[in-house]
Amino acid sequence: MPPRSPRPLWPWIVGGAVVLIMVLIGGLATVGIIVAAVRDAPGERVGSTSAPVPAIPPQPLPSSQPGGQLRNVKVGDTLVWQRAGKVAEWTIVTTEQKTVADFDLPPRHGIFLLARLTVTQKEGFTFACDCTLQFVAPNGVAYDPDYNTFADHGRFPSQRISAGQILDGWVNFDVPTSALTGGRIQWTPDLSDNGLRGSWRL
Incomplete structure (x- = not known):
């Protein structure tokens, strides 16, 4: 086979x-x-939009007096910012008036008001900025800081500071001369809360 x-x-x-x-x-x-x-x-499923979101407990308002509102003080006094483990002391030490800035630049509104500001961080950290300050005239008109320079008056260095650090410098305003009487330097430490303000009377 x-x-x-x-x-x-x-x-x-x-x-x-x-x-x-x-x-x-x-x-x-x-x-x-x-x-x-x-x-x-x-x-419930992970990522479900129908699941209830837990409420965040309200934080206490920062204050330097009972009631949650910052004080109105005179130049030379200190306002305290206190919130969630952060404590900072803000002081307008003194003010000066100038009729001309560097390079012989005149004011647009009447006079330059210079305010020496110190910020001392006691606890936590803060971003200290002159943008939180305004000059408010007696008629309620507000003026933001002016950016002219002045000899021997170094500008306030806006920056973040931690506990134990101090910032010191000058904040300048260009304001009407007539507004100096009865005017104030207003401080809004929390720019997201326009109802929370303190101020220094001239």
Whole structure:
């Protein structure tokens, strides 16, 4: 008898591949069913917008006197900013008046009012900025700091300071001469809370 020819291997290879693909498809379908069942199950889901958001307890207002409001003091006195572990002392030490700035530049409104400001950080940290100050005339008109320079009157260096650090410098305002009588330098320590202010009377 002639020798029997060996059977080809490709039908086994193809058949095995088909079986493997069917097993994989079945497994993926099972996983999809499980995920859908979990997703549609009752109860809260991670990232659900319907879940209630816990309320944040209100923070106490910073203050230097009872009632949560900063005081109105005279030049030379200190206002204290106190909130959530942060304590800073702000003081307008003295004021001066100038009729001309460096480069012989005159004021636009009448006179330059210079205020020497010191900020002492007692606890925590603060970003101390002259942008929190305004001069307020008796008629309620407010004037932001002016950016002219004056010899021997270094500008207040707005920056972040930590406990134990002190900033010292001058803040300048260009204001009407008539506004000096009865005017004040207003401080808004928290720019997001326009109702919280303190001031120094001239």
